[in-house]
Amino acid sequence: MHAYRTHTCAELTSADVGQTVRLSGWVHRVRDHGGILFIDLRDHYGITQVLCDPDSPVFSEVEKVRAEWCIRIDGTVKARDPELINPKIPTGEIEVFVRDMEVLGRATELPLQVFGDQEYPEETRLRYRYLDLRREAMQENMKLRSDVVASMRRRMWEIGFREYQTPIITASSPEGARDFLVPSRLHPGKFYALPQAPQQFKQLIMVSGFDKYFQIAPCFRDEDPRADRSPTDFYQLDMEMSFVTQQDVFDTVQPVIDGIFEEFGNGAKVDKHWPQISYKDAALWYGTDKPDLRNPIKMQDVSEHFRGSGFAIFAKLLEQEGTEIRAIPAQGGGSRKFCDRMNAYAQKEGLPGMGYIFWREGENGVEAAGPLAKNIGPERTEAIRRQLGLGKGDAAFFLGGKPKSFEAFAGRARNVIGEELGLTEKDRFAFCWVVDFPMYEKDDETGEIDFSHNPFSMPQGGLEALDGDPLEVLGWQYDLACNGYEILSGAIRNHRLDIMFKAFGLAGYDEAEVRRRFGGMVNAFQYGAPPHGGCAAGIDRIVMLLAGTSNIREVIMFPMNQRAEDLMMSAPSEPSPEQLMELGLRVIPQD
Structure with missing residues (x-):
């Protein structure tokens, strides 16, 4: 018999009843039912219920085990009583009677529980990541990530790309973020950099005559952290092609990304039509260059309806060069209660508020209401309603000034309105190319x-x-957005x-x-x-979307925290005096 197991904890079925087997894994939980001990034994593959009663020669030893001890058991496979079958797990028809046990690894008091759905502070989860990763949801996320990467590789090979590796230690290059610098021991006073992306190398691969390149590439950027971005390193599906136009890149990439979301999207709808939207239009319509097209709201410029109107704030604003008034249509938002709630949201975000108009049933048909409507009159409100395609029971919110000053907020407000009114479609992946940057x-x-x-x-x-x-x-530059996230960026290169x-x-x-x-x-x-172009798709962000989470650290095996610290390994750490001396460096204390 094998030293540790004859089967995994997901393999045994009713066909194995009567067999003597050996299993190894972690004690998921222990239950004492009137002197009979039940243990859910867990490994990477699943859970098997094992039991022990006083007739077992190792009963006294089994009584001592606690959650997350790593053990090996020998026992006999038995069929469960019909009323005790658990259809939720593959091994639910059987249980194993323990006849021998060996403790492979004891566990002290746990800083976080693996069994159950308890919530723990992220700092605790990252400090004890090896325990956090034992939890079922995290196991599934990491398997998903691995499967997605394997599928990406397979799909790229199938369309004629080959994978080539580029250097990890290189020269500094402006990619839009700060470099991580690496001091050189052999060349005192000089520094390498960790690559922000394989940008220059993949272009040089094209110059070298390799027609199609891809790589699952690690990238390193010293960035301020966000929920959807790692502050230190990330992985991307990096690719480049020679003798291509922008449309050629789109036609090559779409089946790969589309296939990944079809394969791992849990049945969610995957849009087949990917519109191409200019950067200028994306900013106007959605307030962002990574729009969420599941939300049908499209903002519009309504400046002409307020120019010279009775609403002095907007009228005077429009006398200044470069100012606009934009409307966020809100289908189904036509109640004073909802409008006041959105106005309060704007104030919470630091704005004075948002002007609004809502339309209701009046004596002569659809009637505009709200302070703004009274100020500009029925003709202008009717013109706004017709331009926005709204009707009874709908509303519109208004923001004014230089677009740069309010576009980002307008984009967030559009998202909130779409969510609150149930306009944003769930279980769907909606893509668009943003072009003409x-x-x-x-x-x-x-x-x-x-x-x-x-x-x-x-x-x-x-x-x-x-x-x-x-x-x-x-520029011939382009991004691919999905559900409000940028998941790919690329360009036709300047050769x-x-x-x-x-x-x-x-x-x-x-x-x-x-x-x-x-x-x-x-x-x-x-x-x-040669003329060449390509792109890079963010693997972490794609897996984040597929896993249904908005926190990228949920799909990275060992991520940094929000302050770019590895709490588990205590990084960054202070170098020893000997290390500094060898590199010819001195650390200047910060005041």
């Missing part, structure tokens, strides 16, 4: 121009597009040195600086670089 943005304080997205993207219109206003230049030097020049980098910082790529592009 601006290449550059202006710093409001300094007035300086910088890249707003990936600096290695090809500008739409090529070299000639860079002759005009940089803020009007669009021409003349365009690259000019593009970086507009952002304040002269040719010498570009050559210094990106020498490997610049040198390679002198030797026949």
Whole structure:
């Protein structure tokens, strides 16, 4: 007999009744039923009920075991009485009578329980992650993640891609976040960087003549944490192709992502039509570049209806350059109670409030109500209603100013309204491509121009597009949004040195600086670089969506906490004086 097990804790069935078997696992829970001890024995695969009574030669030893002890038992498989069968587990028809037991690993008092659905502070869960991971939900999440990655690999190979590995220690590169720097022992005073993404290397793979590349790539960014983003490292399905247009990338990626959500989406509807929405329209309609299209609300510009109106706040606002009034239509929100609740939500978020109009049955048909309606009159409210396609029982909320100042809030308010009114469809994955991103943005304080997205993207219109206003230049850049999250980002790359030097020049980098910082790529592009493009899909975020959670740490095996600390391994930690001396470094205390 094997030293530890003849079967897993999910294998035994009624066909095994009478057999002598050996099982190993953890004590999930212990129940004492009048001198008969029942133990739910758990391993990675499932649970088997084992029992022991005073007739067992090891009864006194079994009495001592506690939750999460790791044990090995030998015993005889017995059929459960028909009324005691548990149809919820594969081994529910049988139980094992214990005849021998060995304690493989004792457990002291547990800081968190594995059995049950108790909630624990995240700090506790991360400090004792090895216990947290024993819980059924976490086991399922990690298996899901593993299965998703395996499926991604299989699908990429099936469409002609090969996987190539790129370096983990490299040079610093501007990818939109801070680098993690690694000091060099052999070159004192110089530093490597952990790659924010394999960006330059995958482009160099295309220059090297490899037509299709992919990699399950670890990426490292020193970022401020959020619920949907890891503060240190993450994994992405990274890919690149030569001789492709933006649409070619879309046509290649969609079946892969679509297939993953079909395979692991638990029967939820997966949209087949992925609209392409410009960045400008996404900001106007949804207040974000990662819209949740399960929510049908589409915001609109209604400035003309308030220009010169009796509502002085909006009328005067519109006299300022660059201001707009936008409406959030709310189908079914036409009650004063709901409107007041949303107004209170706006105030809680730090705004003075939101203007609103709601429509109800009046003497002459549909009638507009609310303070705003009284100020602007029936003709304007009727024009607004018709533009927004609303009717009796509906409402609209209004925000004004320079779009940059209220767009983000408007997007959040749209989400809240959709949820509160039951407009946002559940059990559905809704995708859209967001395209036509601006290449550059202006710093409001300094007035300086910088890249707003990936600096290695090809500008739409090529070299000639860079002759005009940089803020009007669009890039061949694209994101894929799903249910309000960005799950993929990519671009058609800038493979021409003349365009690259000019593009970086507009952002304040002269040719010498570009050559210094990106020498490997610049040198390679002198030797026949092909047109190429690609993207990267965030594995952690995709699995988060498939697992039905909004916290990315629920689908990462050993994540950092919100302060980028590993509580389990006590990282980051202070280096020893010997380590610092070897690297030629000195830590300056912070005041």
